Amino acid sequence: MRIESLARPSVLSQPVYQPGKPIDYVARELGLDPAGIIKLASNENTFGPSPRAIEAATKALSQGALYPDGGCYELRRRLASFHGLGPDQFVVGNGSNELIELLGHVFLGPGDEVVMATPAFVVYKLVTLLFGAKPVEVPLRDWTHDLPAMAAAVTSRTKLVCVCSPNNPTGTANSGEELEAFIRAMPDHVVVVIDEAYAEYLENPPDLKPIIREGKHLICLRTFSKIYGLAALRVGYGYASPELCALLERVRQPFNVNAIAQVAALAALDDGDFAERCRRANAEGMAAVELALSGLGIEFVRSKANFLLSKVGDGDTCFSRMQQIGIIIRPMASYGLNDWVRITIGEAKANGALVEGLRAWFWTASIAAKEGPNRWRQGDRPSG
Numbered sequence: 001m002r003i004e005s006l007a008r009p010s011v012l013s014q015p016v017y018q019p020g021k022p023i024d025y026v027a028r029e030l031g032l033d034p035a036g037i038i039k040l041a042s043n044e045n046t047f048g049p050s051p052r053a054i055e056a057a058t059k060a061l062s063q064g065a066l067y068p069d070g071g072c073y074e075l076r077r078r079l080a081s082f083h084g085l086g087p088d089q090f091v092v093g094n095g096s097n098e099l100i101e102l103l104g105h106v107f108l109g110p111g112d113e114v115v116m117a118t119p120a121f122v123v124y125k126l127v128t129l130l131f132g133a134k135p136v137e138v139p140l141r142d143w144t145h146d147l148p149a150m151a152a153a154v155t156s157r158t159k160l161v162c163v164c165s166p167n168n169p170t171g172t173a174n175s176g177e178e179l180e181a182f183i184r185a186m187p188d189h190v191v192v193v194i195d196e197a198y199a200e201y202l203e204n205p206p207d208l209k210p211i212i213r214e215g216k217h218l219i220c221l222r223t224f225s226k227i228y229g230l231a232a233l234r235v236g237y238g239y240a241s242p243e244l245c246a247l248l249e250r251v252r253q254p255f256n257v258n259a260i261a262q263v264a265a266l267a268a269l270d271d272g273d274f275a276e277r278c279r280r281a282n283a284e285g286m287a288a289v290e291l292a293l294s295g296l297g298i299e300f301v302r303s304k305a306n307f308l309l310s311k312v313g314d315g316d317t318c319f320s321r322m323q324q325i326g327i328i329i330r331p332m333a334s335y336g337l338n339d340w341v342r343i344t345i346g347e348a349k350a351n352g353a354l355v356e357g358l359r360a361w362f363w364t365a366s367i368a369a370k371e372g373p374n375r376w377r378q379g380d381r382p383s384g
């Protein structure tokens, strides 16, 4: 008997998540020096973690023989004072990805529907399918979540509605007023999930806590992987009513967030200056890259996050081309955007290298267009 015949059917049809390529992987594949590779593929903070988080994590290693506090007591207390909610209104996960999965464990089964935008963060769809539920995908409007259309897609079978703001991969955000009206209009059998992974990059992030305090079925998801620069440590959190958090607590693994991640997250929260410097540096980098792309005649979607969706022609080929010169970006074909790539905004030097790489790509692509397909594959690379 083949092992696959023993698996749940939804596992066999499950699409596989395509992550941004790790630096070491690309270095091995292309024989490049990893030190020279620039990764702008996964919306990480290229400024790294706060030095205070590094110090706290390093110290915590000496306690590595002990299991962590599975309930994340200190971190939840700190988050509570940070956000002005109770500690029982937080659930901490192994990245916010895990929280999306926990929502699936609690709420989803065959016959249920999840309303989400397309393109939006792909994990909502993956988790929906994994639990045998049905994704109901509502196209973006002007690259932004079309909240009225999403509301219209809700049925008696809808369990979750996922809104990503700012949205990955477009970087667009819905206003606080829009989100509030949308959440208030949701029927009681629906749990609204607002994914705020990039909220810290907004100058004035919407404050949805009053709606949580009113007892609406709402959970907001945040992560330490983006502005706090702790993607490797895997820590994210959700805030919601104590009842909703208690349900998620029931289905998590006992020690889902490691001790190093917990103390690093605490220290990162305490270093608000570092986060604010990263936010400002990102805004400056974004303005510089937008200006350069405009100069090159490259179309892009105006972004409020730390990445930019750019129309470069053939996204897959542009990605390979950039990789050959040591710059990892993200092709968007898996999101149905064949002509687009998503690029993370980095430090000034990385941004400069990215723009030069794209300039070279366009130069080559325009020659290829003049001289016929596959011209660029013959290996004559312009210096840029």
Ligand SMILES: Cc1ncc(COP(=O)(O)O)c(C=O)c1O
Pocket (backbone or CB within 6 Å): 042, 043, 094, 095, 096, 097, 098, 121, 164, 167, 168, 195, 197, 198, 222, 223, 224, 225, 231, 234, 235, 236
């Ligand atoms: C919109 C969005 N939500 C959630 C995540 C998951 O973040 P993590 O699991 O690292 O906390 C990401 C990661 O890229 C994201 O873009």
